Amino acid sequence: MGAEVQVSHLTKKFGKQLIWGDVSLTLPAGEISVMLGPSGTGKSVFLKTLIGLIKPDEGSVIIEGVDIATCSERQLYEVRKLFGVLFQDGAMFGSMTLYDNVAFPLREHTKKSESQIRQIVMEKMELTGLIGAEDKLPGEISGGMRKRAGLARALVLDPQILLIDEPDSGLDPVRTAYINQLFIDLNAAIDATFLIVTHDINTARTVPDNIGLLYHKHLAMFGPREMLLSSTEPVVAQFLNAQRVGPIGMSEEKDADQLAAEAGFSMPPLPPITRQLEPSNGLRRRAQRPAGQWCRENGVVPPPGSFEDAVAAPGASA
Amino acid sequence: MSLGVVAAPARVAGGLFAFMLDVLVATFRFPFQIREFLQQAWFIVTVTIIPTIFVAIPFGAVIALQVGGLIRQFGAQSFTGSAAVLAVVREAGPIATALLIAGAAGSAIAADFGARRIREELDAMMVLGIDPIHRLVVPRVWACVLVAVALNGLVTIVGVAGGYFFNVVLQDGTPGAYIASFSALAQVPDLLQAMIKSMIFGFLAAVVAAYKGMNAKGGPKGVGDAVNESVVITFTLLFVVNFVVSAVYMQLVPPKGM
Numbered sequence: 001m002g003a004e005v006q007v008s009h010l011t012k013k014f015g016k017q018l019i020w021g022d023v024s025l026t027l028p029a030g031e032i033s034v035m036l037g038p039s040g041t042g043k044s045v046f047l048k049t050l051i052g053l054i055k056p057d058e059g060s061v062i063i064e065g066v067d068i069a070t071c072s073e074r075q076l077y078e079v080r081k082l083f084g085v086l087f088q089d090g091a092m093f094g095s096m097t098l099y100d101n102v103a104f105p106l107r108e109h110t111k112k113s114e115s116q117i118r119q120i121v122m123e124k125m126e127l128t129g130l131i132g133a134e135d136k137l138p139g140e141i142s143g144g145m146r147k148r149a150g151l152a153r154a155l156v157l158d159p160q161i162l163l164i165d166e167p168d169s170g171l172d173p174v175r176t177a178y179i180n181q182l183f184i185d186l187n188a189a190i191d192a193t194f195l196i197v198t199h200d201i202n203t204a205r206t207v208p209d210n211i212g213l214l215y216h217k218h219l220a221m222f223g224p225r226e227m228l229l230s231s232t233e234p235v236v237a238q239f240l241n242a243q244r245v246g247p248i249g250m251s252e253e254k255d256a257d258q259l260a261a262e263a264g265f266s267m268p269p270l271p272p273i274t275r276q277l278e279p280s281n282g283l284r285r286r287a288q289r290p291a292g293q294w295c296r297e298n299g300v301v302p303p304p305g306s307f308e309d310a311v312a313a314p315g316a317s318a
Numbered sequence: 319m320s321l322g323v324v325a326a327p328a329r330v331a332g333g334l335f336a337f338m339l340d341v342l343v344a345t346f347r348f349p350f351q352i353r354e355f356l357q358q359a360w361f362i363v364t365v366t367i368i369p370t371i372f373v374a375i376p377f378g379a380v381i382a383l384q385v386g387g388l389i390r391q392f393g394a395q396s397f398t399g400s401a402a403v404l405a406v407v408r409e410a411g412p413i414a415t416a417l418l419i420a421g422a423a424g425s426a427i428a429a430d431f432g433a434r435r436i437r438e439e440l441d442a443m444m445v446l447g448i449d450p451i452h453r454l455v456v457p458r459v460w461a462c463v464l465v466a467v468a469l470n471g472l473v474t475i476v477g478v479a480g481g482y483f484f485n486v487v488l489q490d491g492t493p494g495a496y497i498a499s500f501s502a503l504a505q506v507p508d509l510l511q512a513m514i515k516s517m518i519f520g521f522l523a524a525v526v527a528a529y530k531g532m533n534a535k536g537g538p539k540g541v542g543d544a545v546n547e548s549v550v551i552t553f554t555l556l557f558v559v560n561f562v563v564s565a566v567y568m569q570l571v572p573p574k575g576m
Binding site for chain 1: 433434437438439441442443444445446447448449453
């Protein structure tokens with residue numbers, strides 16, 4: 001059972017520089033959410049704020065009744081046991097083998113015997129496809145393997161909330177597709193709340209139930225995936241379709257001249273909305289909705305051709 | 319002069335002091351990480367023991383040479399031994415220990431923590447609900463203290479032996495005079511204050527190194543900067559502390575009457 005994360009009016013500054021301000025959203029329990037944003041908009045900072053590694057200047061993050069932003073250090077360490085976090089590079093402990101890395105949280109937090117630990121660790125390593133690499137050191141394996149090992153370690157304590165920082169950075173498209181399918185299958189299996197921080201459009205279009213977009217120091221939009229994918233709001237449409245036309249420029253935002261020059265052009269039409277990935281393990285996710293449901297309920301006509309692609313086969317990336 | 323010139327160093331000092339208190343508090347939290355403590359103690363021994371011996375021999379020798387030469391001019395050759403011993407036991411032992419602990423063990427600790435910081439290992443550990451200060455810093459600090467005391471003993475023995483060799487073999491002193499004058503001036507508190515000094519040095523060196531390493535920022539260059547700063551700060555701090563402890567000791571313990 002996942003836990004809900006309520007973020008309200010969150011603001012973070014480094015010195016005088018505002019990273020983002022007044023971010024309010026709720027990560028619904030048991031659903032997969034993706035946080036998008038151009039490079040350098042503080043997505044990773046946002047993720048670290050959710051687990052209390054960075055203290056926000058204003059606002060609150062409430063998980064199971066505890067406000068991460070203001071609670072005591074002791075409470076924080078307790079609440080963190082609900083979390084599994086996958087850092088960008090896996091953040092494996094360099095001096096330990098993969099096996100010891102994955103076993104580490106169990107050895108520190110539980111009184112399980114070594115044989116019980118072995119069983120859990122091997123189960124998670126099998127899930128992430130790491131069988132045979134138990135005795136390798138993190139320095140000896142590829143970035144993709146490190147990420148999967150990080151995921152295995154994040155999973156051993158049966159987290160209720162999984163935070164994932166750029167799962168697709170430095171991975172080839174095939175591995176990205178596999179890891180995306182893995183998230184869907186995991187969500188079906190453990191029912192945790194997922195937050196994936198990324199700027200990979202394909203991941204954003206096919207994996208989540210909800211999408212958020214951080215842009216220009218604020219949260220531009222957060223809501224169900226069909227709402228964002230069918231949105232004609234320029235920033236959202238530009239980012240989700242990876243276009244140059246729109247308010248986002250090479251540096252954080254375009255200047256007035258450039259925007260004026262583009263004023264005559266209209267945004268290109270939205271591409272069809274693809275189907276969401278479905279679990280490949282035969283399970284059904286609680287948060288799973290029929291394709292097009294949100295659009296029908298809210299009277300939004302999705303772009304022509306939406307949801308007509310075949311159901312994404314396991315491992316296929318849309 | 320802007321406020322920053324004063325505020326920046328004050329912030330580092332304040333942060334360091336707060337960190338030191340955190341370490342002391344975490345020391346008494348159950349369970350103490352025995353395994354990590356032993357591993358780290360052994361690691362520190364391996365990086366410091368050889369340099370310690372090579373520093374201690376010339377240290378003892380140079381004191382014997384200088385003091386021996388000076389004392390002969392006064393015509394008090396029979397006290398060469400005691401003078402050399404006092405210098406080695408009271409000052410040279412702890413100082414040589416301090417240099418080695420800060421230079422070898424401190425830099426290794428700072429580099430290790432710096433690398434862990436920029437690879438997000440420390441964040442990962444905190445997220446797993448484990449306090450890195452309790453799990454990693456406390457065992458390292460006390461391992462450093464233990465090894466510093468042991469190294470102090472080693473430096474003292476090697477230094478005194480080196481002094482004996484130079485005095486007796488090269489400066490034509492007599493073994494009897496060297497040994498006899500030893501007990502004429504030296505006393506047990508000399509050894510105790512040296513041990514206390516080296517404990518303080520070991521503690522400070524490890525705390526500074528851990529603090530600097532854990533606060534490294536800005537990628538691999540930040541790790542290099544952290545190591546550099548930790549060694550410089552530790553050296554400065556240790557020499558100041560050494561002076562203070564020596565001054566206090568001189569006031570508290572009267573010199574042995576002859």
